[in-house]
Amino acid sequence: MLFSSSTESLRFELQSGHTKCITEDIKSNSMTVGKYTIINPNEGYPLPDSHRVTVRVTSSHGNNYHYGDRVQSGNFAFVAAEAGDYMTCFWAVDNKPDVTLTIDLEWKTGVAAKDWSNVAKKGQVDVMEIEIKKLQDTVSAIHDEMFFLREREEEMQELNRTTDNRMFWLSLLSLFVCLSVAGLQLWHLKSFFEKKKLI
16 A cells, blocks of 8 residues: 555445444554545436535544534545544434435545645656655655554564463462362362261
């Protein structure tokens, strides 16, 4: 996905009165852009009033980044303040009779979020320079991703060490409990047979 120069949009159906959420794992300080549109079922005619959605983009910490109330299309763009799952939720307006909306969502993050065509127009640079800038940004994104994965690996190793340590003590405790129960059973049986004068 890092190497793709264009991102295909996601198209899904949503019934009136229902909700659908889509999440994206985004690193901190990553640029994010999104565009959503309700597909017109009758081309050449205006979109019916029943075809409206409420859209909200939130972070895993509950911060709001975009809100659109009863809209037919919209855009959002932000730089992620914290790493984690970002959620875009679509609520379809309740209608009678029920209608099914087809929504087209294009959501880009990181290198894919940069508008290189505008960079080329603004800077009046040639194609080779744009390609080099794309590659440089891609390498930077891969470099950041490698550091992110290394941090995650260290966290997982620490979790494994902690889990192994706990399992060791739990195994010792289980062994102690089993031996104690076996000893109590032997003592009880010996006392029982002595009372019955069988031994």
